[in-house]
Amino acid sequence: MGEREEVLRQLEARLRGLCVRFWRRNPKRVYVDVPPEHSLAANCILYEEFRGRLATASGRDTRDRIEVLYHYCLDALNLVVTLRTWGDKPEPEVESVAQLFPGANFIEREIHDLLGIRFRHHPDPRRLILADDWPAGVYPLRRDYPARGGEAARARLVALLTGSPQPVAAALGTAPGAGART
């Protein structure tokens, strides 16, 4: 589609200098790696100049850093552009795009809850989805968070089906208070 090509050329030219990589994964899907210091500027360009709609944002733990991916839909062009930025561990930080548009507010709070990346200048950085008694500084979707449960859960299911339910919360470590890492 000619129009999409034209817009992509403009976008690549506009983001040159801000991004370290402009990857056309396929005709409809583009990934742009933006260092954290340029993240806000790049988001601003996509949102205000190219009229991108922030479909959602997602986060990833890649062992030495936390990535945040902002997925913009350019609906008229049938195109999704993903801006990928990152913050280095142990205290990852990126600039919040919720300053630009309120639609990013909740998803950034969720990413902060689960992955522990701090969004600078976020208008309302309170906890969103974790329980009120969840210990501060513990991020459940980090790679170093201990996974557990498979065997004990299966044992419980068998016990239930055979008619003798056994207490299992303690064995699973899912009782409140357990699993808190310091």
Added chain:
Amino acid sequence: MGLRLWGLKKSPWVYHVNVGACNNCDIEVVNCLAPQFDVERFGMVLVATPRHADALLVTGGCTRQARPRLQEVYRQAAKPCLVLCIGSCACSMGIFAGSYHMAGPVDEVIREVDPQAIVAYVPGCPPRPQAIISGAVKALQSL
């Protein structure tokens, strides 16, 4: 059979509690109440407060945030009170077992408050309305 038990079995009033379900079990519970299955013909009425309830229909594996709330709802319900765990998650935490935000299956959370609680299990993802009705009938028969 005492008068209270007779009344309970004749017309159990139910209160619906979602403690972390994906909403699918809730849809089936509502389906029970809607005209197609119409559990009101068995005297089961959905009530708006646990203080009026004879049975709690609990859906979802109990999350950490919901745990104290479920226990408070159980404390407020008039005794004797049936607890119906609707769906795989409520029965055994289902695929969420071992997940970071789970406080335990519903029966254990309830038994922390009342070890003698009467708990019935209706597994399924989600259980069909027939299964829910059958579970409720079996639980009442066991009283």
